[in-house]
Amino acid sequence: MSSSKLTLVAPATGIVTLLSDVPDPVFAGGTLGEGIALDPLEPVLHAPCDGEVVQCAKTRHALTLKTEQGVEVLIHLGLDTVELQGQGIELNVAVGQQVKTGEPLCRFDPELLAERARSLITPLVVTDDAGWRLRLEANATGGYVERGAALMSLTPAAASVAATTERTGPWQERRVTLALEAGLHARPAARVRAIVKRHDAEVRLVHGDAEARGDSVSALMNLGLAESSEVVLHARGDDTQAVLAAIAELLTTPEGAEPQQEAAMPASVAEGEFAGLVASPGLAIGPLVTVSLPLPAVPYDGRGEAVEREDLRAALEGVGRSLENAREQAERQGQRAEADIFEAHLAWLDDPGLLESATARIEAGRSAGQAWREALDDEAEQLRATGNALLAGRVADLRDLQRHVMAEFAEAGVAPLPDVPEGAILVADDLSPSQFVALAERGPAGLCLKAGGTTSHVAILARARGIPCLVAMGEALEDVSGERAVLDAHAGRLEPAPDEARLAAVREALRRDAELREAERAEAFEPAVTRDGREIEVAANIGDSSEARLAAESGADGVGLMRSEFLFLGRDTAPDEAEQRHEYQTSLTALGGKPVIIRTLDIGADKQLPYLRLPEVPNPALGVRGVRLWHDQPALLDTQLHALLGVVPLDALHIMVPMVSEVGELAWVRERLEAVAVERGLTERPRLGAMVEVPSAALCAANLAEQADFLSIGTNDLTQYALAMDREDSRLAARADVLHPGVLRLIQATVEGAAGRCPVGVCGAAAGDPLAASLLVAMGVDELSVEPARVAAIKAMIRWLDAASLARELPDLLAMPDAASVRRRLAEIHESVSDTTTTTPERIPS
Ligand code: PEP
Ligand code: MG
Numbered sequence: 001m002s003s004s005k006l007t008l009v010a011p012a013t014g015i016v017t018l019l020s021d022v023p024d025p026v027f028a029g030g031t032l033g034e035g036i037a038l039d040p041l042e043p044v045l046h047a048p049c050d051g052e053v054v055q056c057a058k059t060r061h062a063l064t065l066k067t068e069q070g071v072e073v074l075i076h077l078g079l080d081t082v083e084l085q086g087q088g089i090e091l092n093v094a095v096g097q098q099v100k101t102g103e104p105l106c107r108f109d110p111e112l113l114a115e116r117a118r119s120l121i122t123p124l125v126v127t128d129d130a131g132w133r134l135r136l137e138a139n140a141t142g143g144y145v146e147r148g149a150a151l152m153s154l155t156p157a158a159a160s161v162a163a164t165t166e167r168t169g170p171w172q173e174r175r176v177t178l179a180l181e182a183g184l185h186a187r188p189a190a191r192v193r194a195i196v197k198r199h200d201a202e203v204r205l206v207h208g209d210a211e212a213r214g215d216s217v218s219a220l221m222n223l224g225l226a227e228s229s230e231v232v233l234h235a236r237g238d239d240t241q242a243v244l245a246a247i248a249e250l251l252t253t254p255e256g257a258e259p260q261q262e263a264a265m266p267a268s269v270a271e272g273e274f275a276g277l278v279a280s281p282g283l284a285i286g287p288l289v290t291v292s293l294p295l296p297a298v299p300y301d302g303r304g305e306a307v308e309r310e311d312l313r314a315a316l317e318g319v320g321r322s323l324e325n326a327r328e329q330a331e332r333q334g335q336r337a338e339a340d341i342f343e344a345h346l347a348w349l350d351d352p353g354l355l356e357s358a359t360a361r362i363e364a365g366r367s368a369g370q371a372w373r374e375a376l377d378d379e380a381e382q383l384r385a386t387g388n389a390l391l392a393g394r395v396a397d398l399r400d401l402q403r404h405v406m407a408e409f410a411e412a413g414v415a416p417l418p419d420v421p422e423g424a425i426l427v428a429d430d431l432s433p434s435q436f437v438a439l440a441e442r443g444p445a446g447l448c449l450k451a452g453g454t455t456s457h458v459a460i461l462a463r464a465r466g467i468p469c470l471v472a473m474g475e476a477l478e479d480v481s482g483e484r485a486v487l488d489a490h491a492g493r494l495e496p497a498p499d500e501a502r503l504a505a506v507r508e509a510l511r512r513d514a515e516l517r518e519a520e521r522a523e524a525f526e527p528a529v530t531r532d533g534r535e536i537e538v539a540a541n542i543g544d545s546s547e548a549r550l551a552a553e554s555g556a557d558g559v560g561l562m563r564s565e566f567l568f569l570g571r572d573t574a575p576d577e578a579e580q581r582h583e584y585q586t587s588l589t590a591l592g593g594k595p596v597i598i599r600t601l602d603i604g605a606d607k608q609l610p611y612l613r614l615p616e617v618p619n620p621a622l623g624v625r626g627v628r629l630w631h632d633q634p635a636l637l638d639t640q641l642h643a644l645l646g647v648v649p650l651d652a653l654h655i656m657v658p659m660v661s662e663v664g665e666l667a668w669v670r671e672r673l674e675a676v677a678v679e680r681g682l683t684e685r686p687r688l689g690a691m692v693e694v695p696s697a698a699l700c701a702a703n704l705a706e707q708a709d710f711l712s713i714g715t716n717d718l719t720q721y722a723l724a725m726d727r728e729d730s731r732l733a734a735r736a737d738v739l740h741p742g743v744l745r746l747i748q749a750t751v752e753g754a755a756g757r758c759p760v761g762v763c764g765a766a767a768g769d770p771l772a773a774s775l776l777v778a779m780g781v782d783e784l785s786v787e788p789a790r791v792a793a794i795k796a797m798i799r800w801l802d803a804a805s806l807a808r809e810l811p812d813l814l815a816m817p818d819a820a821s822v823r824r825r826l827a828e829i830h831e832s833v834s835d836t837t838t839t840t841p842e843r844i845p846s
């Protein structure tokens with residue numbers, strides 16, 4: 001009799017990693033199935049469960065066990081280990097053998113693998129769940145585990161019926177020769193299965209006497225197909241032609257020719273679709289339009305051949321040095337993929353053909369910068385014209401290098417952005433906040449960025465405008481096109497070619513979304529009171545006075561953060577006192593007497609002002625930014641304080657100081673504020689508060705609260721600094737989560753330190769995330785400030801929340817090992833409460 005629960009245990013002592021964090025999109029995206037991964041600290045992998053060995057790769061790096069319940073579990077030693085062709089790996093088992101949990105399966109040479117394989121991270125994936133439901137155990141949320149520790153459990157899904165893939169009708173066949181250099185290993189096998197699952201067809205692959213079902217990864221791998229193997233594809237069902245064509249194309253296209261995604265992606269996507277992290281939730285339909293960002297502006301004409309030649313030589317030398325440093329650093333840190341990219345850039349830089357082409361242009365009278373630009377344009381065009389996907393994929397590298405060298409000759413000034421049609425889904429490498437603002441004016445339906453993070457300033461701006469946005473989508477987006485693409489920024493997926501049924505479903509979801517928004521908006525102007533009677537102010541974050549109007553229209557109880565630096569971005573000089581006052585006054589007037597918190601200029605890190613000419617520093621996020629800037633630029637602060645103190649009514653104005661790390665900084669600004677107020681002959685003073693964005697400010701909140709009229713927690717920076725995870729680094733974006741218990745403890749310290757001294761708000765992105773926001777309220781914050789487009793939804797969530805009852809869960813949540821566990825638990829709590837209430841708040845998928 002088969003039991004009703006199946007437990008999969010750690011095959012070795014090691015460090016557990018979530019499958020979504022594995023740096024391989026096929027595993028991370030769930031194409032092979034759900035599971036977990038482990039970085040083994042011992043050289044033997046043991047059976048994670050009882051079962052029969054049903055597949056062993058010839059290259060010994062992967063094997064599959066089938067349990068008596070029919071569940072298939074793939075154990076894949078390391079990443080890209082297929083390329084080792086079995087070197088350094090010894091199998092202890094063979095196909096057909098029965099094994100017991102804990103029996104050794106294979107032994108490997110850790111030194112050889114550490115040196116030769118991309119990674120030792122070993123995914124453990126349920127490739128066929130036989131209708132059972134998988135759950136990760138507490139040990140599987142990350143960190144050290146002993147061999148044998150329970151990682152996953154499977155239970156029969158309630159009313160699950162294993163889907164039958166058998167079809168009727170005549171078989172059709174197609175013969176192909178495998179072009180996959182590493183043979184039909186786990187990754188392409190998973191892709192074959194994904195193709196089969198998307199089609200209404202039954203598929204078999206036949207090689208000699210061996211036959212495999214197309215929807216069984218283990219059977220496909222067991223065929224042992226190597227490069228140049230002949231295989232016959234058989235299919236029957238309604239989609240026979242389409243499925244044969246798709247599999248044939250996959251098997252006859254060399255693996256390197258496909259776009260590869262580097263970053264771990266959160267969503268599982270089908271072939272032809274792209275995954276990304278949700279920076280601003282929502283749905284959109286529209287044509288995909290790639291935005292090529294303007295290159296640095298360089299002079300067109302040269303100042304004489306000799307001068308320009310020498311300038312080009314010096315620029316190439318400078319860029320070469322910085323690339324070499326970057327390459328060495330990447331290598332030291334074991335980041336082989338990055339080191340390879342720098343290596344490739346260095347090779348282009350040394351390319352005699354490119355140099356010759358640039359020199360010829362200098363001889364024709366161009367400046368060095370312009371000559372380099374034209375030479376690389378030419379080369380890029382030639383690569384594209386080859387039609388070879390692999391070569392065309394190198395165009396992005398070439399563009400990077402073009403920009404890099406041209407920046408050496410850049411003139412100050414802002415290059416204009418290209419025109420884009422209204423209603424398009426824009427695709428770009430990355431955008432600066434000012435580029436985003438300019439593009440947002442054109443009314444895009446959505447935005448897809450190859451780079452970026454979920455708390456980057458572009459993400460913040462996108463949420464403010466309710467523009468669906470995915471970030472960290474990787475280089476695979478190069479050359480993407482589609483006339484009616486779907487951007488699903490709930491599920492983290494871009495679908496360039498959805499079928500009619502999908503389009504209709506998305507249109508219907510957009511219609512329902514609009515209805516829900518409408519219902520929330522109807523109550524948006526009412527106060528937000530929790531079910532246990534706490535009134536929470538829901539204010540809006542804005543960048544300029546035009547957004548103040550949006551804030552007023554959204555029903556916000558005020559402005560909780562006006563990022564004044566947005567007035568200073570994207571221009572050649574700082575706005576003067578009159579211009580600033582006009583913006584601040586317009587914002588106050590728009591809010592009609594409700595409180596408006598204006599933050600003093602927060603420049604530095606990702607927000608740079610070229611005209612301030614700040615020195616380049618190795619780590620700008622830890623450099624002179626926010627309030628620290630005032631010591632070097634006191635006139636800038638005085639002008640801003642004068643502009644602020646010129647508004648009426650002063651009792652609606654609150655001034656907030658960013659990046660405070662010690663109380664003396666706030667005292668210093670108060671002194672300056674006092675001096676300016678006296679100078680202006682004012683009797684009234686605005687309230688002055690501090691942002692809590694640096695761990696030291698959170699830990700010393702009581703001191704700060706003695707000096708401050710209010711505190712506002714900037715969870716974006718607080719998360720970045722507490723976790724040492726750059727908010728702009730797309731590879732860390734999924735983990736830089738405010739719900740990390742470490743960050744939550746800092747928030748708790750802030751609330752406790754300020755208790756009885758001054759109110760505490762939150763103005764980081766967490767305030768607009770319903771899951772996180774509910775916890776913030778339960779922790780005791782008095783105000784949430786969110787993008788105007790989110791005010792109504794957050795107010796709806798607060799009305800649904802019983803803060804006192806959620807507060808009782810706090811000790812358990814704070815004791816959890818990581819953000820993912822807290823997020824999961826919070827989602828469960830929300831769900832269980834929703835089951836007992838009639839209204840459900842909107843939730844942003846994590
Ligand atoms: C924050 O850090 O959370 C914050 C609100 O400030 P910004 O995002 O502008 O850095
Ligand atoms: Mg900040």
